[in-house]
Amino acid sequence: MTLVTASPLPRKRATVHDVAREAGVSRGTISRMLNGDGYVSADARERIEAAIRKVGYVPSTTARNLVRQRTNAVGFVVHEPHALFLEDPNIGAILLGANEALSEADHQMVCLVVGSERDAERVGRYLRGGFVDGCVVVSAREHDPITAVVRAAQLPVAFVGHPPDLQDMSWVGIDNVASAHEITSRLLATGRHRVAMIAAALDRDSGADRLAGFRQALGDRFDAGLVARVEHYAYSDGVRAMTELLDRAPDVDGVFAASDALAAGALEALLRAGRRVPQDVGVVGFDDSAWATRCTPPLSTVRQPAEGLGRAAARSVLAQIAGEQRAPAAILLDTPVVWRASA
Amino acid sequence: MTLVTASPLPRKRATVHDVAREAGVSRGTISRMLNGDGYVSADARERIEAAIRKVGYVPSTTARNLVRQRTNAVGFVVHEPHALFLEDPNIGAILLGANEALSEADHQMVCLVVGSERDAERVGRYLRGGFVDGCVVVSAREHDPITAVVRAAQLPVAFVGHPPDLQDMSWVGIDNVASAHEITSRLLATGRHRVAMIAAALDRDSGADRLAGFRQALGDRFDAGLVARVEHYAYSDGVRAMTELLDRAPDVDGVFAASDALAAGALEALLRAGRRVPQDVGVVGFDDSAWATRCTPPLSTVRQPAEGLGRAAARSVLAQIAGEQRAPAAILLDTPVVWRASA
DNA sequence: TTGAAAGCGATACCAG
DNA sequence: CTGGTATCGCTTTCAA
Numbered sequence: 001m002t003l004v005t006a007s008p009l010p011r012k013r014a015t016v017h018d019v020a021r022e023a024g025v026s027r028g029t030i031s032r033m034l035n036g037d038g039y040v041s042a043d044a045r046e047r048i049e050a051a052i053r054k055v056g057y058v059p060s061t062t063a064r065n066l067v068r069q070r071t072n073a074v075g076f077v078v079h080e081p082h083a084l085f086l087e088d089p090n091i092g093a094i095l096l097g098a099n100e101a102l103s104e105a106d107h108q109m110v111c112l113v114v115g116s117e118r119d120a121e122r123v124g125r126y127l128r129g130g131f132v133d134g135c136v137v138v139s140a141r142e143h144d145p146i147t148a149v150v151r152a153a154q155l156p157v158a159f160v161g162h163p164p165d166l167q168d169m170s171w172v173g174i175d176n177v178a179s180a181h182e183i184t185s186r187l188l189a190t191g192r193h194r195v196a197m198i199a200a201a202l203d204r205d206s207g208a209d210r211l212a213g214f215r216q217a218l219g220d221r222f223d224a225g226l227v228a229r230v231e232h233y234a235y236s237d238g239v240r241a242m243t244e245l246l247d248r249a250p251d252v253d254g255v256f257a258a259s260d261a262l263a264a265g266a267l268e269a270l271l272r273a274g275r276r277v278p279q280d281v282g283v284v285g286f287d288d289s290a291w292a293t294r295c296t297p298p299l300s301t302v303r304q305p306a307e308g309l310g311r312a313a314a315r316s317v318l319a320q321i322a323g324e325q326r327a328p329a330a331i332l333l334d335t336p337v338v339w340r341a342s343a
Numbered sequence: 344m345t346l347v348t349a350s351p352l353p354r355k356r357a358t359v360h361d362v363a364r365e366a367g368v369s370r371g372t373i374s375r376m377l378n379g380d381g382y383v384s385a386d387a388r389e390r391i392e393a394a395i396r397k398v399g400y401v402p403s404t405t406a407r408n409l410v411r412q413r414t415n416a417v418g419f420v421v422h423e424p425h426a427l428f429l430e431d432p433n434i435g436a437i438l439l440g441a442n443e444a445l446s447e448a449d450h451q452m453v454c455l456v457v458g459s460e461r462d463a464e465r466v467g468r469y470l471r472g473g474f475v476d477g478c479v480v481v482s483a484r485e486h487d488p489i490t491a492v493v494r495a496a497q498l499p500v501a502f503v504g505h506p507p508d509l510q511d512m513s514w515v516g517i518d519n520v521a522s523a524h525e526i527t528s529r530l531l532a533t534g535r536h537r538v539a540m541i542a543a544a545l546d547r548d549s550g551a552d553r554l555a556g557f558r559q560a561l562g563d564r565f566d567a568g569l570v571a572r573v574e575h576y577a578y579s580d581g582v583r584a585m586t587e588l589l590d591r592a593p594d595v596d597g598v599f600a601a602s603d604a605l606a607a608g609a610l611e612a613l614l615r616a617g618r619r620v621p622q623d624v625g626v627v628g629f630d631d632s633a634w635a636t637r638c639t640p641p642l643s644t645v646r647q648p649a650e651g652l653g654r655a656a657a658r659s660v661l662a663q664i665a666g667e668q669r670a671p672a673a674i675l676l677d678t679p680v681v682w683r684a685s686a
Numbered sequence: 687t688t689g690a691a692a693g694c695g696a697t698a699c700c701a702g
Numbered sequence: 703c704t705g706g707t708a709t710c711g712c713t714t715t716c717a718a
Contacts, residue, residue, distance in 0.1 A: 061472030085435030092428030129404030406695035
């Protein structure tokens with residue numbers, strides 16, 4: 001640890017008052033100018049601009065927020081950061097999509113990370129306390145405290161995904177059942193007979209629905225013994241599940257993994273077991289994340305429009321803030337199948 | 344898109360005033376109670392609590408921030424989100440570390456993403472406008488507008504990494520030169536003679552320093568022809584660079600990649616070229632990210648204490664806010680070498 | 687076109 | 703222990 005120089009004198013922030021005195025006008029005039037209400041003489045405008053530069057004035061966001069009763073900021077609430085920011089490749093894209101949409105509307109996205117009980121409580125306070133005008137919530141689970149808070153606060157909100165207790169709040173998502181059904185069918189169409197699934201996150205709708213779609217696609221051929229259940233969508237879970245599956249059913253010739261990361265793990269396990277993909281076993285994933293193309297062979301998968309989800313959620317919140325969208329809506333985005341070499 | 348139900352009536356928020364009237368006490372008493380200054384009779388306390396519940400009172404963060412002249416929130420500013428949130432595995436861990444430290448101090452972390460000019464301008468406004476009490480900045484480049492803003496605002500700040508124009512602001516980081524030197528030496532010690540490097544992000548200190556350390560370790564044996572330069576720390580860059588390197592110098596028997604993602608890409612290219620790792624070519628990476636263990640063979644690498652960086656940065660900011668740490672400091676964290684099977 | 691004044695919703699000091 | 707009052711920094715009628 002190295003010390004470098006001494007700290008500078010802490011100068012006090014300039015206020016409208018200072019600018020007013022300096023420019024010889026009233027604070028009202030300054031405010032009007034800054035907020036573009038027109039009706040400011042060229043003369044006054046000039047003097048104010050000079051004064052602002054001279055005293056180094058920057059309006060106080062806080063004071064402005066208080067009087068306007070709005071912040072022009074929208075929260076982006078993320079849960080379980082460990083599982084998400086570090087493992088889920090979608091979260092970053094969703095965040096980017098949301099930021100883009102908000103930026104276009106000149107709103108500030110403030111991302112709030114909930115990593116503990118304590119965080120949940122504090123984030124709740126900020127949310128209800130008017131720190132933001134609305135928020136996007138990703139990966140809420142059932143009975144999520146955040147869900148309760150935004151409902152109680154009647155805050156404009158859009159969820160990404162739909163926990164069962166959303167009631168009358170808006171959400172955006174994809175049709176997990178249909179997507180899983182489709183890709184499973186495609187896999188079956190390659191002539192596989194013993195198709196397994198690596199299912200994950202069954203306590204969330206995404207996980208449960210993908211399993212449901214898989215089951216639906218198999219119909220009579222569904223064999224519960226060919227479903228490996230794991231906790232997370234992670235690579236290591238995929239390795240473990242596939243190893244177990246090979247053990248249980250050595251004749252397996254097809255696998256639908258509930259995420260690309262899981263599929264990549266499965267690939268690794270298959271490789272270790274000496275199986276060739278796609279010759280011996282066909283593998284398909286879900287997400288079309290970076291995993292899909294970095295695997296060997298590249299994964300056939302379902303494209304999850306992550307950025308689009310973020311954008312749509314943000315737009316929904318903005319519409320609610322603007323008072324346009326009155327009724328809660330459920331927005332489903334398309335999920336094209338991307339067919340590559342793994343099946 | 345499905346419409347669900349009608350929206351509820353927008354009730355107005357209760358204020359201290361309402362609670363005061365309801366409980367028959369003055370607003371001062373309520374404030375004292377809420378802010379734990381003691382000195383509130385059991386009787387008053389009870390009536391206030393009841394009143395709060397009854398009118399559904401939640402203090403306004405905004406109003407409180409204004410009068411207190413502090414928000415108890417710290418910004419976490421991220422640049423170039425595409426490169427970072429989607430590619431850099433460290434950013435998530437840094438964010439988590441920072442959040443953890445802030446949470447312990449009961450401060451709210453608000454993550455602000457700068458994805459465009461417009462974002463930079465807006466984030467600058469929020470930062471200077473007192474939206475947060477201080478901030479952590481990751482991945483600032485030279486002449487970064489954010490750097491200028493925090494300097495001008497004299498905002499308590501800690502950078503993760505150190506762009507050259509930091510002047511007297513605090514930062515936390517690692518010794519990239521020494522780390523690169525060490526792992527290169529270890530690689531050489533395995534008996535390699537033609538050791539190449541895949542260098543990236545040479546416009547940032549991390550990238551340039553890793554190259555410098557590599558060069559230093561090689562001394563006389565340094566051969567500029569064995570350095571492949573790429574833009575990003577990404578997997579695909581690694582594949583490309585390694586392919587090129589094999590082309591240029593087929594006798595290469597060792598590679599130091601400036602990140603694990605690059606190393607993973609290199610592994611892929613080597614595999615394709617029919618080289619065995621570590622028998623024919625030894626490969627080492629940097630970061631000790633998830634890449635390192637998910638590769639085959641797992642990577643020998645340098646552990647970058649990402650969470651620790653986030654925590655340290657956050658602590659530094661907190662100390663500055665508390666007025667403890669007056670002088671700017673440079674904090675370097677340790678980077679142990681993690682030796683696995685790839686070299 | 688501009689100034690004066692009334693809030694926005696809390697906190698904090700000061701008598702009592 | 704508690705109530706009154708000034709204040710935080712800005713926006714926004716309302717007259718002039």
